[in-house]
Amino acid sequence: MLLVIACGALLAVAVALCIVWGREPLVEPEIARSPASAAAPTAFRLSRHLDGLRLYSWWASMLLVIGTVSGLLVTGAGGRLAMRLLALTSPAATGRLTEAQATVGRITFEGTLGYLVFGALPFAFASTALYLLAAPWLPRGRLAGPTFGLAAFVMVAPFIDPLRADNIDFDIVGPGWLSVLVFAALAVVQGAFLAAFAGRLSRSLPLMTRANWPDTALPLLLAVVLFPLGAILAVGALVTFAVPRLLPWFLAVRASRAGVITGRVLLALAVIAALPAFTGAVVSIWGR
Numbered sequence: 330m331l332l333v334i335a336c337g338a339l340l341a342v343a344v345a346l347c348i349v350w351g352r353e354p355l356v357e358p359e360i361a362r363s364p365a366s367a368a369a370p371t372a373f374r375l376s377r378h379l380d381g382l383r384l385y386s387w388w389a390s391m392l393l394v395i396g397t398v399s400g401l402l403v404t405g406a407g408g409r410l411a412m413r414l415l416a417l418t419s420p421a422a423t424g425r426l427t428e429a430q431a432t433v434g435r436i437t438f439e440g441t442l443g444y445l446v447f448g449a450l451p452f453a454f455a456s457t458a459l460y461l462l463a464a465p466w467l468p469r470g471r472l473a474g475p476t477f478g479l480a481a482f483v484m485v486a487p488f489i490d491p492l493r494a495d496n497i498d499f500d501i502v503g504p505g506w507l508s509v510l511v512f513a514a515l516a517v518v519q520g521a522f523l524a525a526f527a528g529r530l531s532r533s534l535p536l537m538t539r540a541n542w543p544d545t546a547l548p549l550l551l552a553v554v555l556f557p558l559g560a561i562l563a564v565g566a567l568v569t570f571a572v573p574r575l576l577p578w579f580l581a582v583r584a585s586r587a588g589v590i591t592g593r594v595l596l597a598l599a600v601i602a603a604l605p606a607f608t609g610a611v612v613s614i615w616g617r
Contacts (some may be wrong), residue, residue, distance in 0.1 A: 332436050333413055339406035340518075343399075346529075347521040351471045353528025355464045357580065358387055358536050381573030382566060383537045388576075389562050390534060390548035392457055395527055396558075397551055400453030403519045405445045409436070411511045412444075419502040427498045452490075453519075454558060456481055460523045465584045466592035467524075478520020480596060482513060484603045487610035494613040505617035 360380045416422065416434050423434035431440055460477055467473040486492035491512045499505055537545040552559030569576055582588045 332438065332441060333410070336406035336409045336413075339402045340410060343402035343407070343522050344518060347474070347518065347525045350525035350529045351474070351521065353525055353532065354469070355461075355524075355527050356531045357584070358384065358531075360384055360536065360577070378570050378573045381569045381576060385566055385569040385576055386537050386545070386549060387534065388461065389552070389565070390545070391461060391527065391530060392454065392562075393551040393555070393558075394530060394534075394548045395461075395523060396450070396454035396457040397555075398526060399457060399519060399522055400445070400450040403515070403522050404453045404456075405449035407515045407518060408449055409441055409444065411515055412436075414511060415502040415508060418504065418507060422501045425501050427501060428496055433502060448490075450555075454555075456519060457523060457527075460520070460527065462583070463592060463596060464524075464527070465589050466596055471521075474521035474524030475517045476520070477524065478516045478518070479513075480600050481520065482516035483600050483607045486512065486516070487603065487606040492607070492610045492614060494610040499614045499617050503617055505614040509611055509614055 360383065413436060419433070425433050427433060429444075431444075459481060463477065464473070467477055487494065490496070492509065499508060502508070534548075535541060535545060552562050583592065
């Protein structure tokens with residue numbers, strides 16, 4: 330019971346932050362370019378490489394902090410509450426094993442930790458990365474987050490989770506229509522939280538400098554704990570250092586007028602392409 334109360338409190342915090350910070354836009358940093366010096370070309374080249382790493386570390390910190398916090402507050406706590414709700418509405422399923430070999434009706438610390446590590450956090454980091462990529466392509470204001478959440482839900486849910494039609498859990502707990510509505514609501518909250526928290530954090534997280542590097546490097550320590558993701562980020566850092574112009578170029582193209590139009594078209598096409606599978610999954614699950 331205490332674990333359920335804690336999850337409810339965490340999700341309530343996430344919803345409150347969505348309301349308070351819902352209009353915060355994502356503010357992307359810019360690095361002032363110093364003019365090339367003929368007297369010290371080597372120092373200038375090194376400075377350019379380090380500037381690329383500074384920009385990369387800012388985006389990596391955003392990914393790590395937002396992914397971790399949303400994984401704890403929304404996909405973690407919210408997902409656990411969704412499971413508990415569906416277990417309560419399916420008393421006959423108590424004691425049965427789910428697809429993940431969890432026992433319906435039992436909420437344990439070990440089970441919650443396993444769900445957090447192998448379910449909630451991976452989904453949180455994946456959705457965070459996708460949001461940071463697609464942020465310029467979304468509507469402005471409070472609609473950005475929910476729009477992203479619904480779009481990601483349509484594109485991902487029927488293929489990976491949580492709306493796979495072949496998931497036997499929907500034959501165990503339900504009703505199906507409640508499962509669809511609960512997971513859809515959770516996707517909207519996740520999208521809204523990503524937009525709100527990313528906007529707020531982007532305004533308070535400075536670029537790394539010699540003066541503030543102990544503080545700005547602190548979020549990067551999460552990469553040590555989150556080893557698989559940390560390894561990927563380390564490879565990205567090496568690529569950025571080797572090709573320092575790549576990340577600024579990509580960010581500029583992504584946020585340009587042509588990039589925004591292209592991104593919106595690609596998002597729309599992805600949603601349209603996923604609609605048949607999504608509709609089929611919803612119809613299959615709804616009536617169970």
